[in-house]
Amino acid sequence: MVDDRLGGANAAADLLTGRRFLEVEGPYGVGLTAVEIGADEFCRQPKPDEAGAVLSRAVAVPMLRKSFGLSVRRLQGYAQLGQPLDLTPVEDAAEAVARREEEFIYYGQPQYGLEGLLTAEGRHELKSSDWAEVEQALHDVLAAVNRLDASGFHGPYALALSPKLYNTLFRRYEGSDMLQLEHLKRLCELGVFKAAIEGAVLIDPHVGKLLIGQDLMTGYSSNDGIHHQLFVSESLVLMLHDPDAVCVLKPPTG
Template structure:
């Protein structure tokens, strides 16, 4: 079965390859959270749920019956963005060999990437999904004014210390809003270093900026897969939606969910 319905479109393999390269390449460059989160899957387009094992997971055996506790099922919702390529543009490219303008595909890919990052960081109330900033059980560090002194470095150091003393060792990643990222571009007195450089030395260069976070927000995670990961059913793919008015509409889609197995591996700075 051709789930992406590509066989229903009279388009060349070369054109499909160009669309894939433009969409997937753009999305990969735009995605922030996949730079530090491990992925689980893809499990396939038909997968609708994925198991999440909490820290208390185990098997209870009693009276000849065994059951698993501490495991929940998480929905893998579908996220999509559509774009249209005009039939006349496709025909002109085929007749003349002129390169096809894939700007609509690139714009849609950027929206798809932003949607994924928004889900991971902020969750989605309509879906009942929580993100790194909203899940219950995270650690907290009171954030100072990062535009002054060494507050930014001190806050991140406090967050790292909190994770380390609780046994969360591994790859640390800091995600910040654009205004905080700008605040970190200051030369620190008596060090000859930018504040962001000091933080990168502390956590291994893993500092990321994204505009899907509101002003003044930051989160530090221990990004090991035993604590959290991104579950994928269908990874980012391009399908054929319809031919209408001789124009071709495509759909960028994925099924994904953030799996937080141990929220204590997350420190929200607020």
């Protein structure tokens, strides 16, 4: 992970939601650039006089990277004189990488054949209603739970929500001290998370796992005499096993 002494670890962790409910495997190292999936197969059935061609399929493991600079003079002042050091640049870089990780988990990268939780072929989809009505959030999430339960995925579940939907849950039911958020956490035992997505998505963790090549870390690039040039980087890919363990709640139009 990003070195805590540089102040980036907490900044990144606050934005990462997928890692909190998905199985995480690794790290395997920066050299992991692709992962083979499925079984080796003939690309077509060979004719009697033809040599067969056996192919395997693979998914790429994206590397995420964000550069930043720290003043040579201010680092020396911090190390030798105990002067304060502004770590905003490393925090900003760690947050940028964290946001990109979340984007890959939820939306994938279709141009490169990478699917996300919200875009995977085979996912369930339901139309949600306006959560301005206090009871509607529970009604919609229950419908998603029933859909996954009927498909053989019995939880526990995680629920990721857009900031707007998440913030609506800080209301109490009429005549009660219970917040909507507390109520939904009883139903979604793996947690309810605010994520940079549109709408909402209910996930059974059997959907797949997050495969880590290089975990989030800082690296040194160069020194131009004025700034030390560093970077935050990681590599990872979402491996989807059962896309039908996901139910997307599409926001109402208009």
